Amino acid sequence: MFEGVPIHWFLVLSTVMFFIGIYGFLVRKNLITMLMSIELILNSVCINFVAFNKILYPGHLEGMYFTLFIIAVAAAEASVAIAIIINIYRRIVNIDVENMNEMKY
Amino acid sequence: MTNNQFMFLLFSVVIVVFSLLTVTSRRILRAATFLLFVLVSTSGLYFLLRFNFLAAIQLTLYAGGIVVLIIFSILLTSHINEKLSIPPVTKRIYAAIAAVAGAVLCILTILQTEFVQKTFDPSRVDIHTIGEGMLSTGKYGYALPFEVISVLLLAAMIGSIILAKKRKD
Amino acid sequence: MIDFSYTIWILLIPLIVFVGTGLTGNRFKPNVTGIIGTTGLGINFLLAIITAYKYFFVLDKVGGAFQKVLGFNMTWLHLTDKLHIDIGVLLDPISVMMLIVITTVSFMVHIYSLGYMKGEKGFARFFSILSLFSFSMLGLVIATNIFQMYIFWELVGVSSFLLIGFYYEKDSAVAASKKAFIVTRFADLGFLIGILLLSYNTGTFDFITLTGPNSPAFTSGQGIMFLGMSTMTWSMLFIFMGGAGKSAMFPLHIWLPDAMEGPTPVSALIHAATMVVAGVYLVARMFPIFHHEQSGLEIVAWVGGFTSLFAAVIACTQYDIKRVLAYSTMSQIGMMMLALGVSGYGGEEGLGYMASMFHLFTHAFFKALLFLGAGAIIHSVHSNYMNEMGGLRKYLPITHATFLIACLAIAGIPPFAGFFSKDEILVATFHHNKILFAMAYLVAGMTAFYMFRLYYNVFWGKDQHYHHTPHEAPATMTVPLIVLAIGSTFAGFIPFSKLVTSDGMPFETHTEWGIAIPAVFIALVGIGIATVLYMRKSETSKKISIALGGFYTAAFNKFYIDQVYLFITKKILFNLVSRPIAWFDRHIVDGAMNQIAFVTNVASDKIKGFQSGQLQQYALAFVSGVIGLALLFIYLWTN
Numbered sequence: 001m002f003e004g005v006p007i008h009w010f011l012v013l014s015t016v017m018f019f020i021g022i023y024g025f026l027v028r029k030n031l032i033t034m035l036m037s038i039e040l041i042l043n044s045v046c047i048n049f050v051a052f053n054k055i056l057y058p059g060h061l062e063g064m065y066f067t068l069f070i071i072a073v074a075a076a077e078a079s080v081a082i083a084i085i086i087n088i089y090r091r092i093v094n095i096d097v098e099n100m101n102e103m104k105y
Numbered sequence: 106m107t108n109n110q111f112m113f114l115l116f117s118v119v120i121v122v123f124s125l126l127t128v129t130s131r132r133i134l135r136a137a138t139f140l141l142f143v144l145v146s147t148s149g150l151y152f153l154l155r156f157n158f159l160a161a162i163q164l165t166l167y168a169g170g171i172v173v174l175i176i177f178s179i180l181l182t183s184h185i186n187e188k189l190s191i192p193p194v195t196k197r198i199y200a201a202i203a204a205v206a207g208a209v210l211c212i213l214t215i216l217q218t219e220f221v222q223k224t225f226d227p228s229r230v231d232i233h234t235i236g237e238g239m240l241s242t243g244k245y246g247y248a249l250p251f252e253v254i255s256v257l258l259l260a261a262m263i264g265s266i267i268l269a270k271k272r273k274d
Numbered sequence: 275m276i277d278f279s280y281t282i283w284i285l286l287i288p289l290i291v292f293v294g295t296g297l298t299g300n301r302f303k304p305n306v307t308g309i310i311g312t313t314g315l316g317i318n319f320l321l322a323i324i325t326a327y328k329y330f331f332v333l334d335k336v337g338g339a340f341q342k343v344l345g346f347n348m349t350w351l352h353l354t355d356k357l358h359i360d361i362g363v364l365l366d367p368i369s370v371m372m373l374i375v376i377t378t379v380s381f382m383v384h385i386y387s388l389g390y391m392k393g394e395k396g397f398a399r400f401f402s403i404l405s406l407f408s409f410s411m412l413g414l415v416i417a418t419n420i421f422q423m424y425i426f427w428e429l430v431g432v433s434s435f436l437l438i439g440f441y442y443e444k445d446s447a448v449a450a451s452k453k454a455f456i457v458t459r460f461a462d463l464g465f466l467i468g469i470l471l472l473s474y475n476t477g478t479f480d481f482i483t484l485t486g487p488n489s490p491a492f493t494s495g496q497g498i499m500f501l502g503m504s505t506m507t508w509s510m511l512f513i514f515m516g517g518a519g520k521s522a523m524f525p526l527h528i529w530l531p532d533a534m535e536g537p538t539p540v541s542a543l544i545h546a547a548t549m550v551v552a553g554v555y556l557v558a559r560m561f562p563i564f565h566h567e568q569s570g571l572e573i574v575a576w577v578g579g580f581t582s583l584f585a586a587v588i589a590c591t592q593y594d595i596k597r598v599l600a601y602s603t604m605s606q607i608g609m610m611m612l613a614l615g616v617s618g619y620g621g622e623e624g625l626g627y628m629a630s631m632f633h634l635f636t637h638a639f640f641k642a643l644l645f646l647g648a649g650a651i652i653h654s655v656h657s658n659y660m661n662e663m664g665g666l667r668k669y670l671p672i673t674h675a676t677f678l679i680a681c682l683a684i685a686g687i688p689p690f691a692g693f694f695s696k697d698e699i700l701v702a703t704f705h706h707n708k709i710l711f712a713m714a715y716l717v718a719g720m721t722a723f724y725m726f727r728l729y730y731n732v733f734w735g736k737d738q739h740y741h742h743t744p745h746e747a748p749a750t751m752t753v754p755l756i757v758l759a760i761g762s763t764f765a766g767f768i769p770f771s772k773l774v775t776s777d778g779m780p781f782e783t784h785t786e787w788g789i790a791i792p793a794v795f796i797a798l799v800g801i802g803i804a805t806v807l808y809m810r811k812s813e814t815s816k817k818i819s820i821a822l823g824g825f826y827t828a829a830f831n832k833f834y835i836d837q838v839y840l841f842i843t844k845k846i847l848f849n850l851v852s853r854p855i856a857w858f859d860r861h862i863v864d865g866a867m868n869q870i871a872f873v874t875n876v877a878s879d880k881i882k883g884f885q886s887g888q889l890q891q892y893a894l895a896f897v898s899g900v901i902g903l904a905l906l907f908i909y910l911w912t913n
Binding site for chain 1: 109166167189196199203211216220222223226268271
């Protein structure tokens with residue numbers, strides 16, 4: 001227990017954030033906004049790790065390290081994604097995901 | 106209501122509201138700004154949990170780095186005044202159903218679960234401990250993931266440069 | 275003990291020649307291939323002579339009898355310790371005799387073909403397949419066990435098929451080769467069943483065991499009766515069916531006349547002297563068992579006798595000279611079968627066996643000679659029909675002389691070879707069954723008649739209008755004719771009863787003048803009638819044929835056997851059996867497959883829309899799936 005804030009609160013918060021990210025990913029057409037939805041999802045996971053670490057296993061640091069690595073991976077992912085997006089923009093002058101349907105039947 | 110409860114609820118409300126705005130806003134630059142608010146609030150949560158180093162990283166890297174990167178790319182690919190089109194109703198309904206159903210399922214499961222919650226440890230994590238853990242090869246040491254991540258970052262950097270470079274054609 | 279292991283080279287040389295010339299084929303000049311093939315056969319011929327000399331004159335006899343010697347043996351397929359299939363060389367009087375026959379005739383035919391086939395398109399192919407045939411035929415006669423024999427038996431069938439269809443651009447040749455192959459294959463099915471029955475009951479394939487004095491075939495397979503005959507008798511009958519197919523016995527004879535579509539040397543080698551006597555050889559090889567199953571042997575005798583008469587009647591009416599010879603071959607092979615069928619076993623009892631082998635030996639010489647002579651005639655006048663020939667004795671003196679010798683030999687005029695062997699057959703038949711003897715006697719007369727009908731029509735009578743003056747064949751063709759003519763003249767003086775007998779014991783034969791004189795008499799009568807009718811072209815023969823009416827027409831049309839076969843296959847088998855099966859195959863089997871393909875096609879056409887290329891649809895499906903699975907495993911599927 002963290003001074004009146006049970007772990008459930010954190011978990012519910014991260015869940016809500018996660019599914020808002022999912023919603024955004026499913027609905028948004030623009031590739032950059034989809035990327036932002038992914039950042040939301042990653043962030044909600046980070047919150048989970050941190051909360052578990054601090055409230056359930058206060059003596060350890062695994063959750064924190066995981067979060068650090070997730071942030072690093074997210075940075076790498078964002079840079080590569082943006083490079084790809086710019087490349088696509090160069091080719092078809094918009095970045096709507098619905099126009100990227102070459103790989104179908 | 107304790108201070109902590111208050112702060113937590115404040116951050117939560119900010120996070121949820123701005124998350125929603127991020128995924129619904131029709132102006133893409135605003136969406137990026139809302140995302141920035143979400144990320145900052147998240148780092149507030151980390152401060153609340155006494156993970157000061159982590160919160161700092163979150164602020165500098167996420168809020169400072171990634172969001173800036175995103176804004177740059179937005180400026181590269183769209184006009185400031187451009188409004189995103191509203192997605193079709195059916196698409197929104199399906200996505201909402203899936204998201205709400207998943208959220209309800211998860212929240213129900215979380216609320217039904219009993220966790221063994223320890224007493225709060227108010228101490229902050231020493232930066233030395235983090236550094237030694239990061240480079241230690243023994244138990245609770247993260248030397249290998251650290252090195253792998255550095256290679257990954259290098260690869261991502263080179264990859265992005267190659268991808269974004271203009272082709273000679 | 276003499277080492278006979280070199281005899282395996284008799285098999286290997288033609289095989290090597292076949293593979294070598296078959297692979298290099300057109301690289302060399304055609305003549306090179308021909309000479310390689312002929313040389314190989316020449317070496318084989320020498321080996322056969324050496325082997326025969328060693329076997330008959332050097333090897334010690336045991337108790338006065340010739341022994342069966344395993345020259346070479348290796349296990350090829352080891353099935354069980356008792357049952358294994360070997361490949362090897364078995365030497366006994368008949369196989370050594372066959373070695374001589376095959377290598378001699380084959381060697382002569384090779385030399386002859388060098389001239390006859392000159393300039394043909396498939397010259398190299400022809401010689402290559404001739405080598406294959408020699409290999410298979412030699413393997414057949416020296417087989418140590420019935421399974422090896424079966425393997426080479428089929429190889430002989432294949433090479434026969436290839437050679438009949440040598441002019442594969444001609445439709446009739448293709449049809450003839452198919453017919454020969456299908457008919458003999460059908461007969462070989464019987465052979466295979468016979469082999470399986472026999473080996474199942476006796477537990478062995480080995481000839482030495484099977485035909486020895488304590489053969490398991492004498493005791494096993496006697497209990498179960500089917501249609502009044504024991505299993506062993508049935509297996510013998512099935513084996514005889516295979517032999518009848520290869521030897522063109524009635525009613526499986528229909529392929530032989532058509533097989534004359536092949537080049538004439540092939541007809542001489544395969545369809546007169548060697549392959550078609552394989553059936554006779556097979557019965558002789560299994561003779562102790564046949565002798566033990568008397569009812570089977572009786573059938574052999576009657577089939578042989580009937581075929582002999584039947585073919586002789588048809589031969590009297592044909593105009594194609596090769597067909598006359600083909601029917602004559604059938605008739606003579608029928609005589610051999612007849613002789614086997616009436617023979618006893620051991621010593622003088624085995625006179626018929628000896629006579630059959632003797633006739634096989636002499637027949638090979640004069641029938642090969644007749645065919646090669648016919649080839650020389652066809653070569654010079656470019657026609658197969660005797661009514662387009664006449665007066666050829668002036669143009670083809672050597673062919674004429676050798677042909678006359680062959681005709682006299684086959685007619686059974688002393689001192690030519692045919693007289694001696696035919697006389698032995700008649701004697702053996704006379705002592706066994708008077709009706710069969712009457713048939714054989716009649717055949718002897720008819721043989722003389724139709725051979726001299728052919729002879730006079732070709733060489734006497736008026737000149738026809740030829741495109742160009744007929745000329746004598748080159749030396750490569752006349753030399754084999756002369757060699758074979760010498761063989762036909764003197765082969766009868768070989769003391770066969772001292773060499774080739776049913777149990778290896780030599781015995782004395784003495785000419786029974788009571789039978790020999792009437793036999794010569796009827797042959798002379800046949801020749802006399804032919805002389806009167808055909809020496810000068812006269813109308814008498816036409817009048818006689820008109821007087822005979824329906825019988826003549828039936829004989830001219832080969833007694834409509836081909837039509838019967840066509841009726842049975844086309845009308846009955848095709849319509850009643852094949853068509854329903856074809857329908858079933860097309861509509862049920864194929865239909866089921868087509869339906870499956872159709873359903874798959876439609877279904878995939880409907881569901882391919884799921885792969886839309888829209889990332890967000892995939893993601894939606896993925897998220898829904900994860901939620902569904904979580905729901906399933908957390909709430910629904912709990913114990």
